[in-house]
Amino acid sequence: MSVEYSQFTALRKKYSKASKAIEAPLKAALNEECQRFLALVKPATPVDTGHLRASWSVEPPEGNGLNLTAYVVNPVEYAPYVEYGTYKYAGAHMAERSMTILRPQMSRRLQTAVIQALQQLG
Secondary structure, X not given: OOOOOHHHHHHHHHHXXXXXXHHHHHHHHHHHHHHHHHHHXXXXXXXXXXXXXXXXXXXXXXXXXXXXXXXXXXXXXXXXXXXXXXXXXXXXXXXXXHHHHHHHHHHHHHXXXXXXXXXXXX
8 A cells, every 4th residue: 555645745845834934924023012012011010219110121032933932021020029919019910901901902913914924925
């Protein structure tokens, strides 16, 4: 019994080409979403000295194809206490609230970026 693999090979090549074509536009769109998040979370961050608010940053998207990850970070050691609170103080929930605002449109914008990249591929 013989098996014909040529169609699977062709499909794999098409998938690889599509994955590579999607990566750059998707990274750009993901970076834009991170910038939108920063635009929401920074003003929502409580200010005492200004250090916490000034410490927000975006790490560039990593990965390949559709498997991309980007992080918006705040390395200040007390950031989690301000976000979630303590037994004495209520949390500000600045990141959670910002993500709640951003999430409904984010998926649609990222899907649009993928669809446009695929359409340009032909």
